[in-house]
Amino acid sequence: GAGVSQSPSNKVTEKGKDVELRCDPISGHTALYWYRQSLGQGLEFLIYFQGNSAPDKSGLPSDRFSAERTGGSVSTLTIQRTQQEDSAVYLCASSPQSYGYTFGSGTRLTVV
């Protein structure tokens, strides 16, 4: 596609439920990144994919967070047993060769 697409754009979920956030990167971009932006905070790195492998998962805040990427394309970020502190905007970015990032519009997650 023309840009990075994220879905859903907004998600409200009850505390304790699992959620899946989806990212469709720009076709041909090998690198894919997930970031989190909490209210009034900067962007926090979560995980990075090169192809289907994730050489850097250092930013995942807990074992409730996981991500996968299939076919070197679509990526899913899963949060299990959501907590209120998980409320944030989750942003995905892709890059052709690890430079020149294009971000999606994000998924705004609200845990109530």
Next chain:
Amino acid sequence: KQEVTQIPAALSVPEGENLVLNCSFTDSAIYNLQWFRQDPGKGLTSLLLIQSSQREQTSGRLNASLDKSSGRSTLYIAASQPGDSATYLCAAYNTDKLIFGTGTRLQVFP
């Protein structure tokens, strides 16, 4: 560990002024530096990308410079307009990911 700092945190100016936003980073071994704009409730829009071998990039009224030796980048906005109001983020890329600064929130009033 790379740390990125942006000064000032907030800026409010009248329309027409020329502006300078500052970004500093602690690890000079970066591959590139990218400036983004974020409007309230929106994602990030890329403004300028400066690769490590470059010293500056220009796009319209925007000019960004990079001095790796001093660990600094500057975003210059000429003849500011109310539509420039947004948060401006710089991000340094080294190793394998972008490290973001906390941003400069800019308000340009008519």
